[in-house]
Amino acid sequence: MSSLRSELLQLMAATPTVDCHAHTRSESEYYDQGPYDLFTLGSYFDREIGALSGQFPGRYYDREAPDEERWQHLKAIVDRCFNESYWRHNLVTYRDLFGFEGAELDDSNWQALNDSIRHRTADRSWYRDVTVNRANVRTQVKNIPWFEDWDPAYFTPILRMEPALEIYRPGPRRQLEERVNRGIHSLRDLREALTALVEEFAGRGAVGIKLAHAYRRTLESRPVAEVTAAMLLDRALRGEALPWAEARQLEDYVIFFLAGLCTDRDLIFDIHTGVQGNGCWIPDSNPLLLLNLIQAFPRTRFNLYHGGYPWSREIGMMAKHCSNVWLNMAWMYVIGMEVSRQSLSEWLDLAPGYRILGFGSDVGFPEFVYGHLVMARSCVADVLATKVERDFLSEAGARRLAVMLMHDNAAEFYRLEA
Numbered sequence: 001m002s003s004l005r006s007e008l009l010q011l012m013a014a015t016p017t018v019d020c021h022a023h024t025r026s027e028s029e030y031y032d033q034g035p036y037d038l039f040t041l042g043s044y045f046d047r048e049i050g051a052l053s054g055q056f057p058g059r060y061y062d063r064e065a066p067d068e069e070r071w072q073h074l075k076a077i078v079d080r081c082f083n084e085s086y087w088r089h090n091l092v093t094y095r096d097l098f099g100f101e102g103a104e105l106d107d108s109n110w111q112a113l114n115d116s117i118r119h120r121t122a123d124r125s126w127y128r129d130v131t132v133n134r135a136n137v138r139t140q141v142k143n144i145p146w147f148e149d150w151d152p153a154y155f156t157p158i159l160r161m162e163p164a165l166e167i168y169r170p171g172p173r174r175q176l177e178e179r180v181n182r183g184i185h186s187l188r189d190l191r192e193a194l195t196a197l198v199e200e201f202a203g204r205g206a207v208g209i210k211l212a213h214a215y216r217r218t219l220e221s222r223p224v225a226e227v228t229a230a231m232l233l234d235r236a237l238r239g240e241a242l243p244w245a246e247a248r249q250l251e252d253y254v255i256f257f258l259a260g261l262c263t264d265r266d267l268i269f270d271i272h273t274g275v276q277g278n279g280c281w282i283p284d285s286n287p288l289l290l291l292n293l294i295q296a297f298p299r300t301r302f303n304l305y306h307g308g309y310p311w312s313r314e315i316g317m318m319a320k321h322c323s324n325v326w327l328n329m330a331w332m333y334v335i336g337m338e339v340s341r342q343s344l345s346e347w348l349d350l351a352p353g354y355r356i357l358g359f360g361s362d363v364g365f366p367e368f369v370y371g372h373l374v375m376a377r378s379c380v381a382d383v384l385a386t387k388v389e390r391d392f393l394s395e396a397g398a399r400r401l402a403v404m405l406m407h408d409n410a411a412e413f414y415r416l417e418a
């Protein structure tokens with residue numbers, strides 16, 4: 001290992017990290033549902049279990065079955081997918097946090113690992129120890145679904161807003177009406193209700209809003225005239241089920257309204273782009289489809305997730321051309337270490353460094369936040385050391401970028417207090 005690479009790794013381990021996109025369960029939820037074991041402490045590899053077996057782990061493993069039987073089930077999937085980053089994420093986590101010493105998980109060592117997970121996750125100081133001492137995470141910018149809460153000791157909230165797009169459905173509409181304690185009888189009422197909701201969360205510390213609408217529709221949205229949106233909402237309020245072409249127009253109207261609200265209230269607009277779950281229609285998530293929205297709101301700060309992968313090169317160009325676009329590496333290192341290195345390396349040639357957010361865990365357990373962070377630091381060190389060696393980046397520049405990617409950019413972007 002080059003001495004610069006190891007120096008960068010040490011520097012990042014000593015730098016408190018801002019996790020720029022999290023779903024980590026709260027400490028109380030963690031202990032309410034724990035302790036865990038090899039079969040219940042999972043992350044993205046669970047998606048491969050789902051894809052190969054047709055059942056997610058909760059069903060794939062018979063709860064009543066002995067551990068030996070559950071291991072045989074897990075082994076059948078690992079044998080076919082052990083090459084993936086999703087699995088290596090597990091191994092990294094097992095090694096560093098649970099004393100796992102094997103090269104691979106096999107018949108000879110799964111039991112000791114299973115015991116170790118059970119033992120450590122029962123310890124009431126473990127959650128905090130993993131998050132604060134081992135991962136050295138300063139705060140996690142957490143995805144907050146309507147209308148959940150968060151623990152400010154660990155989390156900085158971002159409010160999920162997809163239900164607002166489906167306001168033509170009675171369910172989300174009633175939820176919103178109840179939450180802000182006002183009826184929605186017109187487009188104006190809708191705007192006021194959405195404003196009240198966002199202001200309430202912003203008042204309690206939310207730094208922005210998030211849409212992950214690409215999971216069910218295209219990211220492309222167009223401006224819709226007020227009179228058209230008012231007419232469509234009116235029909236929905238009278239109980240009519242809008243055909244998709246019209247429902248989509250109302251959704252587009254809300255998307256543009258939210259982008260404007262972000263400008264007015266100085267909030268960040270987070271948007272999921274790229275890689276999604278099995279079965280989704282990947283082309284819907286192409287970040288280039290967002291360009292007209294991004295250009296229509298030059299003073300709204302757009303935080304685009306997941307490196308836009310597989311459109312990482314395109315998203316790099318977007319950040320180069322649009323000064324209101326931030327590139328967020330959430331989820332990326334466990335999707336693929338090599339694509340992460342390639343993306344970061346290209347972006348560092350292309351885009352202003354302050355607009356790259358180097359880490360977002362995007363997982364449910366603190367242990368996997370830690371494992372993801374180990375993979376992230378490794379990739380960032382590879383990229384920066386190589387750029388010094390080959391691409392005329394100075395060593396001082398590499399050191400500075402390491403701290404920017406892991407902490408400083410996010411602290412500035414989310415306006416975290418010093």
Ligand SMILES: [Zn+2]
Nearest residue numbers: 021023143362
């Ligand atoms: Zn996420």
